[in-house]
Amino acid sequence: MQVIRLENVNKTYSYYAHGVDRLLEILTKRRHHEEFVALHPLNLTIEHGQVIGVIGNNGAGKSTLLKIIAGTLSPDKGTSHVLGRVSALLELGGGFHPDMTGRENVYLNGTMMGLTIPEIDKLYHAIVEFAGIQEFMDHPVKTYSSGMFVRLAFAVATCTEPDILIVDEALSVGDGGFARKSFNRIMQFKQAGKTILFCSHSMYQIEAICDRVIWLEQGQIKMDGVPSSVVSAYTESLSQNVNAQLNTATTPVENATTSTFVEGTAKIKEVSVMADGVTEKKLDIFSLHSELCVTVKFTSDISLASPTVGVLVINADGRFITSAGTQHDGLQIQRDAKGNATVRVTFPKLALLKGEYWIDVFLLCENAIHVYDHASAVATLNVRQQGLEQGVVSLPRQWAQI
Known part of the structure; x- marks a missing residue:
């Protein structure tokens, strides 16, 4: 009707x-x-x-x-x-x-x-x-x-x-x-x-x-x-317009530790991005070899259901390349008595092909819909590769002559 x-x-x-x-x-x-x-x-x-x-x-x-x-x-x-x-x-x-x-x-x-x-x-x-x-x-x-x-x-x-x-x-x-x-x-x-x-x-x-x-x-x-x-x-x-926006973007986690926590919500405290043992805001990545780790610390109102965490990879054109989320992947986050928790997602042998990428982090409700907090452009990834493979990601495959 x-x-x-x-x-x-x-x-x-x-x-x-x-x-x-x-x-x-x-x-x-x-x-x-x-x-x-x-x-x-x-x-x-x-x-x-x-x-x-x-x-x-x-x-x-x-x-x-x-x-x-x-x-x-x-x-x-x-x-x-x-x-x-x-x-x-x-x-x-x-x-x-x-x-x-x-x-x-x-x-x-x-x-x-x-x-x-x-x-x-x-x-x-x-x-x-x-x-x-x-x-x-x-x-x-x-x-x-x-x-x-x-x-x-x-x-x-x-x-x-x-x-x-x-x-x-x-x-x-x-x-x-x-x-x-x-x-x-x-x-x-x-x-x-x-x-x-x-x-x-x-x-x-x-x-x-x-x-x-x-x-x-x-x-x-x-x-x-x-x-x-x-x-x-x-x-x-x-x-x-994405390049200009990302170049001027601020990361809210820098001041998160000094902000006043509000009841009924959750807040990102710290985000760190590490590649091959190096933690920096700008990282050099070698395609199909480097291991990428994103660690997120947050605090939340303990009376709330435990929040979920999402990580988003964005390329220079502003396109969403891939994402990972605790709710989608089935991780039930356990918090301490004060509502604090730390989670880490690891991408072994990162499959991104050459190019520049950015990492965004989201802190969401238990259903991964309502956004409590968002940290934009927490790290820049400069990905290099061998060979002439084209695109943004290298997919696993098998060749056979038939």
């Missing part, structure tokens, strides 16, 4: 350099503004229960598309048909009135979403409990910290049992513990068969959560299909 159908939807924004230009345009009947086409005529259908990822560069039209589906923005042309109650995590708390209390804003937003007062009464305690700010509910939200603000906004948006949930980069809201809590809530929606639109720059989460991905570029759908194919094509299109 189709729950979302967009037909020839178009949206253009007008920009005025000066406030008076709008008046001059009215008086003179001459154009005094610049235009930006956020969405070209666009057609889209989404079935009930689908989890749709929306990806694209900044300015591609992602937020405009989601706002039109949510009903907070009207298209200039075309029609948008949405069946069912929609809850949108676009600009968290965007509908909150700063002078009203948290309690008043819960009821205000609930009625805006189509709920009756008795329905909000039934949901109120669940909303407050999820947000975890009971003692502040009768205070004006303008006195809230940013973390308290997004906690309440997220709780209101997700406790109202919508048919369609729209998420725009909201999985990392609040502190580390609440980020995990909010992620679990969204996964519950998926398991319940709700329709979800998820916009993110995290390609890992897009592939982990979604069963269909839409790639927007310059206000048009460039590609629409299974996550692995669309994400691969999108990542390849960004490869021209």
Whole structure:
């Protein structure tokens, strides 16, 4: 059953350099503004229960598309048909009135979403409990910290049992513990068969959560299909910028030992990469001979299920060459009484062929979906080889004359 159908939807924004230009345009009947086409005529259908990822560069039209589906923005042309109650995590708390209390804003937003007062009464305690700010509910939200603000906004948006949930980069809201809590809530929606639109720059989460991905570029759908194919094509299109990004990337583990640990989350403490007994940030590797070891130390809230660790190898074009994960490979990490652990993955006779590669490390939840921490470009591998074998990896094989 189709729950979302967009037909020839178009949206253009007008920009005025000066406030008076709008008046001059009215008086003179001459154009005094610049235009930006956020969405070209666009057609889209989404079935009930689908989890749709929306990806694209900044300015591609992602937020405009989601706002039109949510009903907070009207298209200039075309029609948008949405069946069912929609809850949108676009600009968290965007509908909150700063002078009203948290309690008043819960009821205000609930009625805006189509709920009756008795329905909000039934949901109120669940909303407050999820947000975890009971003692502040009768205070004006303008006195809230940013973390308290997004906690309440997220709780209101997700406790109202919508048919369609729209998420725009909201999985990392609040502190580390609440980020995990909010992620679990969204996964519950998926398991319940709700329709979800998820916009993110995290390609890992897009592939982990979604069963269909839409790639927007310059206000048009460039590609629409299974996550692995669309994400691969999108990542390849960004490869021209990867070298600059990686050269300026910082490794968060350098300051991890001095950071404050947050309950309900986990943190990488140290990563070391060793090749043939040498530990450096830049390593020389001899293809099919060198042994590569990646050691990861982390700390975690002991009340959490034990985290998992992932290691990713990226080449100079930004392509993911290979990965290794404790969850996929069946290693159950045992932590000490304080939640600390150290794991190591070893690649004997590394099969990479000549080229330059980077190592990224992820610390993830027990299901290897939610990312607690990420260390980018922890080491650079300069791989050399003998012979003229081409490609990025040397696969085991056997020849025979028949």
